[in-house]
Amino acid sequence: MSAFFYIPDSTFLHRCDPRVKIAGLIFFCIWAMIEKTVREMILILAVLLFLFLLGRVVPNLRRMAGLFILIGSMTFGLWLLSYRSEQKYGEWGYFVIYSGAASYAAGMSLRFLNMLLSGLLFLSITSIEDISGGLIVLGTPYPFAFAVSLSFRLVMIFMLNAYTIIEAQKVRGNDVTRGSIVKRIRAYAPLIVPLILSGVKKAEILTLALESKGFSPQNKIDLGGKYVLCLSDKICLCGMGGICAAAICLKFL
DSSP states (O other), X not given: OOSSOOOOOOSHHHHSOHHHHHHHHHHHHHHHHHOOSHHHHHHHHHHHHHXXXXXXXXXXXXXXXXHHHHHHHHHHHHHHHHOOOSSEEEEETTEEEETTHHHHHHHHHHHHHHHHHHHHHHHHHOOHHHHHHHHHHTTOOHXXXXXXXXXXXXXXXXXXXXXXXXXXXXXXXXXTTSSOHHHHHHHHGGGHHHXXXXXXXXXXXXXXXXXXXXXXXXXXXXXXXXXXXXXHHHHHHHHHHHHHHHHHHHHHO
C-alpha cells in the first residue's frame, strides 16, 4: 500500500519544472472558480482526465474514485436542497426543489470535484522534494516550505501506521473492513489510541534526527541550477496564463 500518491515515471508531466506544476494547480483551481455552467465544468473535467492519462497516473484516479463519487453525490444533494429561486420545481414533504436547482448543484459539485482532481493530479506527478524545492525557488520562506514537506511526511507516517495496525488486527481476527457501517466505526475506535501514540513517537524520533543533523529553520538553502525552466515549461506557463486571462475577460468584460 502506498501512503503517498506520487507515482515515479518519466512522462512529460513528471519532467515539468515544479514551478510549472504549482502554477498548474493554482491555474485549475482559478479556472474552476471562474467558470459557472455545467458544460464548462465538464470541459475542465475532460482536460484533467486527459492529463491523468498523459501522466500515466490513472491508478490513483481509480484508487480515489469511490471517495470522489461519494463527495460529489453529497455535494450535489446539499446544493440541490439549499438552492432557492422564485419558481418551485417540486415539493416532497419537508424537501422543496426549486427550478434550476439541478443544473446549479451539478455545476457546484463538478467545480469542487475539479479542484480535488487537480490536487490529486499534482500529488501524483510531484514528489515531496520537488514540492519543497519548487516553493523555495518561487521565493517562499524556507521554514514554510519545510513545514509543507514535513506535513506530507507526517501524513505518510500516520497512514503507514494505520495500515500496519489494521493488518495486525486482521491477523488477530478483528477485521475492521467488514460488517455494517456502525460495526466498522466500533471496530476502528480501539485503534485510534495506538495510532496516535505511534505517530507521536515517530514524530519525536524525527525531531531528534533533525536536531542531531544540526537542522535550523534559519538555514540557507541554495537550489540555484537545480531547477531550470526549459522551453516546454515556458510554453505551458504561457498557455495557462492565456487561458486564465481569456476566461477572466469572458466572464467580467
